[in-house]
Amino acid sequence: MGAGSLIVVATAGEAARLDGLGARLVVSGVGPVAAALATxxxxxxxxxxxxxxxxxxxxxxxxxxxxxxxxxxSVIIQADLGAWDGDAWLELDALRLSVRPDAVQGAQFPVWDGAEQAARRAGAAFGPLLTVSGVTGSVATARALAQRYPGALSEGMEGAGIAHAALLAGVPVVEVRGVSNEVGPRDRAAWRIAEALAATRRGVAAVLEFAG
Known part of the structure; x- marks a missing residue:
């Protein structure tokens, strides 16, 4: 499966660090819609x-x-689809709505069966990854999202779009995120982009190796 895998990233900078892994590589642009269409x-x-x-x-x-x-x-969640009812956030499940027209299942996407074993091989944390259309910029919002989705590990802007397109095509999907910063106020001086890109490459390489 490894040679037949498709890697989708948002930016050319991310793609440059993933070249040479023996899989097809696509740069989608930023956000879930761009990512879904490119996938x-x-x-x-x-x-x-x-x-x-x-x-x-x-x-x-x-x-x-x-x-x-x-x-x-472990699951890919589009975390900003729902409705505010005063100060209460209602997920699509509570509204009996879904991103899929044929089921009431909210905005969560299952992942490839080998994801947990690949995470162990890579020395990675394994848990829910959230997709948002706008990067979280406050401690309060970060904590609210972490509370709303117990065990949430990381935030990105493309995973759910990629997962949606892949699953509609009948292809399994997994999301790999190298951590560059804590979710919250934008402190560019604290970002560790090079380390995050290196971690991303290590994770993708482990997935491809395990997938065979």
């Missing part, structure tokens, strides 16, 4: 045995992750 186009052009959403992201409070660490998805 769909790539899979229509040529199918894959596995789709890997890869890139850097922030770590949520309580995750135990620090810059340079690695996270793999």
């Amino acid at each position: 769909q186009r790539a899979l229509l052009d040529r199918t894959a045995g596995l789709v890997i959403s890869a890139g850097i992201g922030g770590a949520y409070p309580g995750s135990g992750l620090e810059p340079g660490d690695l996270a793999l998805s």
Whole structure:
């Protein structure tokens, strides 16, 4: 499956660190819509045995992750789809709505069966990864998301879009995130981009090795 895998990243900078791993590599642009469309186009052009959403992201409070660490998805969640009812947040499940027209299942996407074993091989944390359309910029919002989705490890902007397109095409999917910073206020001086990119490459390489 490894040679037949598709890696989807948001930026050329992320792609540059993932070249040479023996898998097809697509740069989608930023956000879940761009990522979904690029994934769909790539899979229509040529199918894959596995789709890997890869890139850097922030770590949520309580995750135990620090810059340079690695996270793999146990589930991929589009965390900002729902409705506010006063101060209460209602997920799509509570609204009996879904991103899929044929089921009431909210906005959560299952992942490839080998994800947990690949995470062990890579020395990565394994848990829910959240997708948002706007990067979280406050401690209060970061804590609210971590509380809303227990065990949430990392935040990115493309995973759910990639997962949606892959699963509609009948292809398993996994998300790999190298941690560049803590989720919260933008403190660029504290970001560790190089370490996060190195972790992302290590995680993708482990997934491809395990996938065979």
